Amino acid sequence: MLPDYPFATPPAAGETFEVAPGIHWLRMPLPFALNHINLWLLEDDDGWTIVDTGFALDTVKDCWRQILDRLSTTPCGGHISRIIVTHFHPDHLGLAAWLQDETGAPVYMTLGEYLTAHAVWHEVGGHGNQPMLRQFRAHGLDADRRAALERRSGGYNRGVPTLPTAYQRLFDGDELRIGAHRWRVRVGFGHSPEHAALYSPDLGVLIAGDMLLPKISTNISVFAVTPMADSLADFLDSIDRYRELPPETLVLPSHGLPFHGIENRVDALHAHHEERLLLLEEACATPHSAAELLITLFPRDLDTHQTMFAMGEAIAHLNRLEHAGRLQRIEDDRGLIRFVSKQGAARPPGKDQGG
Template sequence: MAADSKTADGTPLEGHGLAYPCDPAPEAGQAKEVAPGLWWIRMRLPFALNHINLWALRDKDDAGEGWALVDTGIGGAVTATAWQELFAGPLAGRITRVFITHMHPDHIGMAGWITRKFGCRMWISRLEYLSCRALISDTGREAPDDALSFYRRAGWSEEALETYRTRFGGFGKMIHTLPDSYRRLHDGETITIGQDAWRVVMGNGHSPEHACLYCPERRLLISGDQVLPGISSNVSVFPTEPDADPLSGWLASLDKLQREVPDDVLVLPAHNQPFRGLHARLEQLRRSHHDTLDRLRQALAEPRRAVDVFGALFARPITADQVLLGLATGEALADLNYLVGRGEVRATLEDDGCLWYQRQ
């Protein structure tokens, strides 16, 4: 698409076929109306990716008017304070229900706190709810031998493994006690929020059963982490399913979104800016990952462990930082498992306890 092209509403398309019509972003803990009855909320995160976008939609139920929320921010006092200020200001009134796109702590962290505060229901897909409960159950446990073997096979040093032991079980510490029940979201179902019909479009790869919400009449897509501008969703293999192939699911989900959602939507992502140019972004993501796989194939002319292919996969150096090392290892294994599953690469467990990968 040409750089001077425009969307249906006349907004110029900026670099790489994307337009950002909603700038500037609201301040952390504030809200900004980006479409009638739809407010953009930004909350702080204590990570390198230091923010998350949340969404509030005018809603109505048997008890009257209120707000439906999409995602809730990470659990903790800072986020709770920000929500209290919003409830006393632009979101004054009732919360009718809380939609959760997926189970990562920055999305589901405050769901239990909000649903209990307002006596409302959490809406989430079954796999996301159950997966979250399973991960929370690790809180207070010692790191299991299976997980240590998993990272040892990937090539982690004993120092990195010891740090993992020390920090294991932190997932649940970022999540307020989950609601004990939920309303299940189903792929393809239509939900009325306020006066509008929204269709659930499920994806996977980044998480087990990620829910996007698409409003055909208003040309809006709340995409969660399934499609992001500027950055690619993390697609990782974890110790609980070491032979998984999440990359296949993620690539298939990109194709599904292109089939089911038209290009002229305003995409409301969980990170960075709302944008137009969905199909261009989907093509960028596909092309980028296939380019990454090509670099990985070249690197595997000689045997390599997962930690040895970071240079082929990532533009920035991967340091000993535990979070960064874990994300990079998970993504590297997702790419490696994808190629192993297609018969392009073989994996051999050697006497050093590491899996070594080489192109067939």
């Protein structure tokens, strides 16, 4: 089934729109080039389940207040029974603790997402800005762009000003009963440690979070704490599992419009990433660092926020090629990492661009 979009217009901020029985779509603003996130309200037996919470902005809080006020006048009432967070990124987790305080509802997350949120927030265990800057320096990012990233230190905490200090753990395969319908937890990898998507076989609906987006590709990065990770393989393996779902499944993504056509989208993402892998493989006939290859993957100007994601993604693709035996990693005595094809491995490296 080719992708199709049954709903052409998203709800305005602070409004809701029912996309399937008991499933209501919310859209909240983000302060980035990607300027929105989709959130979901599910009718429950004794009120509502929230799926994802939005970035911690005053405007988003105001939208939530409007929505919570309106819910109190609905047949389900205004009680929030639980808050499910798909993963730790700030546009998803940002207001979970605030909503928990406002409503008294428990937060549900996977262990990997909950603990990673705390590690990133407190910058411990290899997480945080300084480990990232050291990683990017090793992969050739120049001093000016590293300084710009350093000035953005604390960005995660601005998006997630407070964290839940208690949660209910989600496991892959868990079945939740929300209202009259079953929802199964499907844990995926590559984009975040243990991303929880939700599938209802009763409704034929997949709340995909960031694992399956209709037009843009999910960011797949390698982080300083796991420098040799094959995140791209983890992601592609995870989305391949969606092929087993019925072709008429309605996919509710975190960005973009709801759509049908899972298999076509999974095929398109495989083709997209293989094309990028081929571009990098060809460019590495001579040794190149991830920073030198940004222009190959992203032939446009990147702001500082985009540079952070682009570096993580470049490293992820280069690691995939290394794991597949298509490229070889070279590290010089200054710690600068470059990648080269087997045929080009004997050639001398180019001039250091690392700064």
